[in-house]
Amino acid sequence: MGKDTRSAIGVDIGGTNVPASLVDSDGKIIKTINKKTPGDSKPEALIDTIKDSIDQLNEKLKKEFPGSRISGIGIGAPGALDLEKGTIITSPNLKNWKNVPIVDMLKAVSRFPIYMDNDANLAAIGEHWIGAGKGFNNIIMITLGTGVGGGIIINGHIYRGSHGTAGELGHITIVEDGEKCGCGNKGCLEAYASANYTVKRAIKGLKGKVRSTLRDINPKDLSAKDIFIHAKNGDKFSTHTLNESGRYLGIGIATLANIFDPDAIIIGGGFAEAGEFIIPSAISEAKVRSFKTIMEKLVICKAKLGNDAGIIGAARLALIE
Amino acid sequence: MGKDTRSAIGVDIGGTNVPASLVDSDGKIIKTINKKTPGDSKPEALIDTIKDSIDQLNEKLKKEFPGSRISGIGIGAPGALDLEKGTIITSPNLKNWKNVPIVDMLKAVSRFPIYMDNDANLAAIGEHWIGAGKGFNNIIMITLGTGVGGGIIINGHIYRGSHGTAGELGHITIVEDGEKCGCGNKGCLEAYASANYTVKRAIKGLKGKVRSTLRDINPKDLSAKDIFIHAKNGDKFSTHTLNESGRYLGIGIATLANIFDPDAIIIGGGFAEAGEFIIPSAISEAKVRSFKTIMEKLVICKAKLGNDAGIIGAARLALIE
Numbered sequence: 001m002g003k004d005t006r007s008a009i010g011v012d013i014g015g016t017n018v019p020a021s022l023v024d025s026d027g028k029i030i031k032t033i034n035k036k037t038p039g040d041s042k043p044e045a046l047i048d049t050i051k052d053s054i055d056q057l058n059e060k061l062k063k064e065f066p067g068s069r070i071s072g073i074g075i076g077a078p079g080a081l082d083l084e085k086g087t088i089i090t091s092p093n094l095k096n097w098k099n100v101p102i103v104d105m106l107k108a109v110s111r112f113p114i115y116m117d118n119d120a121n122l123a124a125i126g127e128h129w130i131g132a133g134k135g136f137n138n139i140i141m142i143t144l145g146t147g148v149g150g151g152i153i154i155n156g157h158i159y160r161g162s163h164g165t166a167g168e169l170g171h172i173t174i175v176e177d178g179e180k181c182g183c184g185n186k187g188c189l190e191a192y193a194s195a196n197y198t199v200k201r202a203i204k205g206l207k208g209k210v211r212s213t214l215r216d217i218n219p220k221d222l223s224a225k226d227i228f229i230h231a232k233n234g235d236k237f238s239t240h241t242l243n244e245s246g247r248y249l250g251i252g253i254a255t256l257a258n259i260f261d262p263d264a265i266i267i268g269g270g271f272a273e274a275g276e277f278i279i280p281s282a283i284s285e286a287k288v289r290s291f292k293t294i295m296e297k298l299v300i301c302k303a304k305l306g307n308d309a310g311i312i313g314a315a316r317l318a319l320i321e
Numbered sequence: 322m323g324k325d326t327r328s329a330i331g332v333d334i335g336g337t338n339v340p341a342s343l344v345d346s347d348g349k350i351i352k353t354i355n356k357k358t359p360g361d362s363k364p365e366a367l368i369d370t371i372k373d374s375i376d377q378l379n380e381k382l383k384k385e386f387p388g389s390r391i392s393g394i395g396i397g398a399p400g401a402l403d404l405e406k407g408t409i410i411t412s413p414n415l416k417n418w419k420n421v422p423i424v425d426m427l428k429a430v431s432r433f434p435i436y437m438d439n440d441a442n443l444a445a446i447g448e449h450w451i452g453a454g455k456g457f458n459n460i461i462m463i464t465l466g467t468g469v470g471g472g473i474i475i476n477g478h479i480y481r482g483s484h485g486t487a488g489e490l491g492h493i494t495i496v497e498d499g500e501k502c503g504c505g506n507k508g509c510l511e512a513y514a515s516a517n518y519t520v521k522r523a524i525k526g527l528k529g530k531v532r533s534t535l536r537d538i539n540p541k542d543l544s545a546k547d548i549f550i551h552a553k554n555g556d557k558f559s560t561h562t563l564n565e566s567g568r569y570l571g572i573g574i575a576t577l578a579n580i581f582d583p584d585a586i587i588i589g590g591g592f593a594e595a596g597e598f599i600i601p602s603a604i605s606e607a608k609v610r611s612f613k614t615i616m617e618k619l620v621i622c623k624a625k626l627g628n629d630a631g632i633i634g635a636a637r638l639a640l641i642e
Contacts (some may be wrong), residue, residue, distance in 0.1 A: 080614070138483045152580075154475055161582025162459045165615050168579040173572050173610060176496040176508075185575065185610040187497075251494050254506065255576065258489040259473075261482025289494060289506040293401070294486050 005068035009057055009112075010314030011050055012119070013037070013077040015093035018046065020053035021308075022061060022070075023315035027130035029308065031060055037093070043100045050075075051109045072113035072321065074314030075102065076122040078149075083164035086116055092146075115317045119143070119310045120167060121158050123268050123303070124151025126313030131304035136263035140256050141303070142169055142249070143269035144278070147182070148190040152260075170194065174251040192248035193278075195224035195271040202227055202241045212237035228274040242277035249278060250285025257290040257298055268303030275302045326389035330378055330433075331635030332371055333440070334358070334398045336414035339367065341374035342629075343382060343391075344636035348451035350629065352381055358414070364421045371396075372430045393434035393642065395635030396423065397443040399470075404485035407437055413467075436638045440464070440631045441488060442479050444589050444624070445472025447634030452625040457584035461577050462624070463490055463570070464590035465599070468503070469511040473581075491515065495572040513569035514599075516545035516592040523548055523562045533558035549595035563598035570599060571606025578611040578619055589624030596623045 004025045011020045014037060021032040033053040038045035054073060061068060079091030086103025088094065106114045117125075124133070124141035133139040139153040150169025152159040160166050170190030171183050178187025179197065191197050203219045206212060213235045217226055231238035253265055267279055283300050305312055325346045332341045335358060342353040354374040359366035375394060382389060400412030407424025409415065427435045438446075445454070445462035454460040460474040471490025473480040481487050491511030492504050499508025500518065512518050524540045527533060534556045538547055552559035574586055588600055604621050626633055 136483075150580075154480060159475060161615075162457075162584045163582055163615070163618050165612060166580065166582040168582075168612060168615075171579040171612065172493075172576045174494060174497060176499070176572065178497070183612065251497065255493045256580075258492040259471075259487065259577075259580070261484055261487040261489075263483045291486060291489060291492065291504065294482075294484070294489075297484050 005065070006071045006319060007061060007065075007068060008071045008315040008318035009054055009073045010122075010311035010316075010318070011053070011073060011075045012311045012314065013046070013075065013091075013093065018049055018053070019311060020050065020057060021311045021315065022057040023312055025319060027126075027312055027316065029312070031057060032311075033057060043094075043097065043102065043105065046094075047102075047105045047109060050106065054110055054112070070112055072115060072318030073106065073110065074122070074317040075106070075114065075116040076119045076310045076314045077102070077116065078119045081116065081118050081164070083117065083160060086114070113318065113321070115314075115321050117158070117160075117314070117317055118149070120149030120169075121151040121160065122311075122313030122317065123305075123309040124153055124167075124266075124313065125158055125316050126305050126309040126311075127266050127268065127303050128153050128156070129312065129316045131309060131312075132266045132301050133264055136299075138260060138262040138264075140169070140260055140262050140265045142252070142256075142265065142267050144193060144195065144249070144267060144271035145269040146194060146196050148194045149269070169252065169256065172252050172255055174248060174255070189248065189252040193245045193252065198227065198241060198245045198271070199224055201244070202238070205237065205241065210237050214238060224271055224274065228277070231274070231277050239277055242274055243281040246278035246281030247285045250282035251289060253282055253286040253300065254289035257286060257294050261294050262298065264299040264301065266301060266303050268305075268309055270307075272302055326386070327392045327640060328382060328386075328389060329392045329636040329639035330375055330394045331443075331632035331637075331639070332374070332394060332396045333632045333635065334367070334396065334412075334414065339370055339374070340632060341371065341378060342632045342636065343378040344633055346640060348447075348633055348637070350633070352378060353632075354378060364418065364423065364426065367415075368423075368426050368430060371427065375431055375433070391433055393436060393639030394427065394431065395443070395638040396427070396435065396437040397440045397631045397635045398423070398437065399440045402437065402439050402485070404438065404481060407435070434639065434642070436635075436642050438479070438481075438635070438638055439470070441470030442472040442481065443632075443634030443638065444626075444630040445474055445488075445587075445634065446479055446637050447626050447630040447632075448587050448589065448624050449474050449477070450637045451633065452630060453587045453622050454585055457620075459581060459583040459585075461490070461581055461583050461586045463573070463577075463586065463588050465514060465516065465570070465588060465592035466590040467515060467517050469515045470590070490573065490577065493573050493576055495569060495576070510569065510573040514566045514573065519548065519562060519566045519592070520545055522565070523559070526558065526562065531558050535559060545592055545595065549598070552595070552598050560598055563595055564602040567599035567602030568606045571603035572610060574603055574607040574621060575610030578607060578615050582615050583619065585620040585622065587622060587624050589626075589630055591628075593623055
């Protein structure tokens with residue numbers, strides 16, 4: 001237990017699993033229950049799953065730490081959320097879901113206050129609380145994964161914009177007439193630096209005469225993780241492919257640095273696991289492109305909390321709201 | 322006089338003139354004294370000029386509005402400022418100036434509190450107070466002039482970044498390997514949408530076989546104002562040139578919309594006078610590029626206060642600090 005007796009539960013609605021963690025007031029994860037995301041597309045089944053995890057964690061808390069209490073439940077979800085209404089508008093992880101009032105549904109089955117935010121904002125809140133952004137006022141969090149997301153901390157608080165949609169950092173235009181992006185725009189950061197598009201670029205590159213151990217893999221099965229592993233094993237093409245993603249990321253970082261003059265820009269998300277091949281290239285490119293006075297003071301680094309950032313951020317949301 | 326008896330003086334340090342205005346608590350300019358910027362490069366002469374204006378405005382206030390008082394003096398300056406130290410590091414308007422402690426120098430000759438900020442931040446503060454941004458919480462101000470600057474209002478307050486350098490919106494990369502920008506980067510918004518670079522692009526275009534009434538002007542003398550006037554008179558090349566600047570501005574606006582989800586993006590600065598040929602193109606381009614949910618709610622418009630935005634913002638700074 002942390003320095004006070006309050007704790008919170010963070011829940012991360014993923015496509016495969018729905019981990020729920022009991023987190024103490026210092027950000028320490030006391031216990032995690034990791035259930036499978038229900039296979040059918042009914043929101044009710046997911047609500048039941050989350051409710052079960054909450055009940056189990058609450059039982060554990062009451063038994064092992066009598067006198068302590070849960071402040072609330074923080075829910076993280078990817079996709080388009082309506083934070084004011086507490087609904088999941090659409091989500092890549094939950095197909096066929098449309099405008100699901102997840103907060104109200106959870107409130108109906110739980111006596112705890114329920115909070116929700118998108119996964120990138122929660123990662124920013126988590127990293128700011130006890131991770132790579134600890135002690136800083138102004139932080140830009142970039143989450144590299146299938147796509148590219150972002151969270152903005154201004155004066156110590158998450159900035160959600162005027163209608164809850166701020167922080168779409170993957171959709172900064174970096175190439176005027178560039179690759180078509182899933183959002184409809186051309187040349188977005190996501191269309192160059194995300195795991196998905198890095199794989200696409202690798203497959204395209206392999207159609208040329210380049211030598212690479214990635215040729216042993218059927219292009220249909222090629223993943224960003226493969227590229228990372230082959231880069232680690234010395235494959236130059238894989239290394240170059242990741243470096244290029246980093247270089248593009250650096251263009252986005254330069255834009256963000258010149259706009260925000262932040263204390264830190266933190267790179268998280270699953271694809272940041274390949275950070276050793278991405279982040280140095282990003283820093284080199286950003287240094288050439290952004291104001292020297294800003295870059296001299298700016299910290300650019302990998303996130304510290306890994307996969308736990310979102311769940312810790314979700315718990316924090318419930319502790320501070 | 323405004324609703325209370327406080328007023329403030331706003332000063333705008335320009336390359337040619339140093340206007341100083343007495344502004345009431347409603348943002349109304351009561352009187353302006355417009356002196357020439359001293360020709361020599363000695364800061365002392367400028368301090369004397371500003372002091373004279375302050376004294377004259379204070380005399381007027383005491384005579385005509387007895388009982389009212391000046392809350393402070395707000396100074397606006399272009400260029401690189403150190404807001405913590407109150408120094409002008411360098412300024413395009415004041416050659417040979419380096420690290421001039423303008424705030425301390427003014428404090429030494431005046432009994433009023435002295436505040437300073439850069440011209441784009443002050444324009445944002447002014448427009449937020451009584452201009453196009455009135456009533457909004459989150460505003461992005463883009464100042465189009467010789468260069469492109471910016472001011473960011475978050476939750477009603479100017480956001481200066483962690484080291485006072487935030488808001489360099491002219492230095493968003495919009496074209497990966499684009500035009501070389503004065504800042505050292507390539508493809509900055511400023512290198513496409515500023516008055517200077519618009520003139521450069523026009524001169525380049527005129528080297529081709531295009532028909533244009535701009536051919537009557539010696540390219541060495543061509544100004545952004547000429548292009549605007551010729552566009553107004555129906556010259557298609559001039560219109561197209563300004564539309565193109567607008568289209569590039571739209572790429573920057575799309576990036577800013579997706580990052581900030583603000584209430585409004587306001588276009589000010591001298592070159593915004595040609596806004597009728599720039600802003601509609603910018604909006605069209607931004608609509609194609611940014612999130613539909615953000616664009617539906619976003620106001621994109623021309624600034625309202627024109628040249629007075631900076632001086633009114635400077636006075637506001639002195640009234641609220």
